[in-house]
Amino acid sequence: MGLTVHVAAWQLEEDGGVIAVGDQLAAWLEFRESSRGDQGPDQHHRLTGLARAIPPWAGAEGGRHPTVIDADGATIYWDAPRPVTGPVGLIGVLAANNVDAPDGFPMTEGLVTRVRMEWQDHRPGDGAAWYPVPGTARYEDLQSSYLPHAGPIDPVTRVVWTGVLVDLEVTGT
Numbered sequence: 001m002g003l004t005v006h007v008a009a010w011q012l013e014e015d016g017g018v019i020a021v022g023d024q025l026a027a028w029l030e031f032r033e034s035s036r037g038d039q040g041p042d043q044h045h046r047l048t049g050l051a052r053a054i055p056p057w058a059g060a061e062g063g064r065h066p067t068v069i070d071a072d073g074a075t076i077y078w079d080a081p082r083p084v085t086g087p088v089g090l091i092g093v094l095a096a097n098n099v100d101a102p103d104g105f106p107m108t109e110g111l112v113t114r115v116r117m118e119w120q121d122h123r124p125g126d127g128a129a130w131y132p133v134p135g136t137a138r139y140e141d142l143q144s145s146y147l148p149h150a151g152p153i154d155p156v157t158r159v160v161w162t163g164v165l166v167d168l169e170v171t172g173t
Contacts, residue, residue, distance in 0.1 A: 002113070003074060004045045005029065007096045007164045009118075013147060015098070019115055019166055020144035026109040027096035031069060031078040034092045043093045043118075043137075043165060047071055051084045057102045066102065073170040074108040077101060096166075106173040114167035116141050122160045130160070139165065 005027070007019065019025065034044050049071030060066045064079035069088060076094065078084075121136035145164045 003029075003094055003108075003110070003168045003170060004043065005094045005096050005166045005168050006043050006118070007166060009161050009163045011096065011098050012145065012164065016147070018145045018147065019112055019164055021112055021115055023112045024109060024171075025096075025112050025166065025168060026107045027098060028101040028105060029074060029076045029108050030095050030097050031076050031090065032093050032095065033081070033090065044091055045094050047076070047088070047090045047092065047094070049074075049076070049088060051078070051080070051086060051088045053083055053085060054102060059100045059102070068105075073172060074110075075106050075173045076108070077105060108168075108170060109172050110168035110170040112166050113169050114141070114165075115143065115145050116165040117145055117161065118163045118165055119159050120162045122158050130158070132160075132162070133158075137162070 007027075012018070031047060047069065049069040051067050051069050054066045054068050056066055061079040064081060065083050067078045067080040067084050069076040069078055077097075116139040119138050119140065121133040122130040123133055125131045148161045
């Protein structure tokens, strides 16, 4: 099964990692409904699978319901808005997580078949904070990601590297 997975820039920066076409990638996967944020349409993934509730855990989002979605070899974590059990058809973002998952939660493994660097315009906000401008995400299709030169946000373009989109052909969990 092919999945489009978002890997946040901070994760790659923290690990000093790059992702290339042909790499094997293993990560905990998380699903977030498209209605819960401003993600570019390239990030949206139609997900069909079988959902089952799991016990609450320390990393679960308050007021939501910890759920696992099994979808064609991938095991995906979801903080569902309500209790869900059985077949699901959802649209949203799949994201790699290298920080935490419920005890015993399996990583999904796959072959990277496409890599896109993601850039987004940002605008100044309160104090020193900068915020993404909705609808401005754009992508650079490459054979390998790279770590952009660190430095301040360009005051003219205000474009920030926000992550990498990876097309992943699932090989197992």
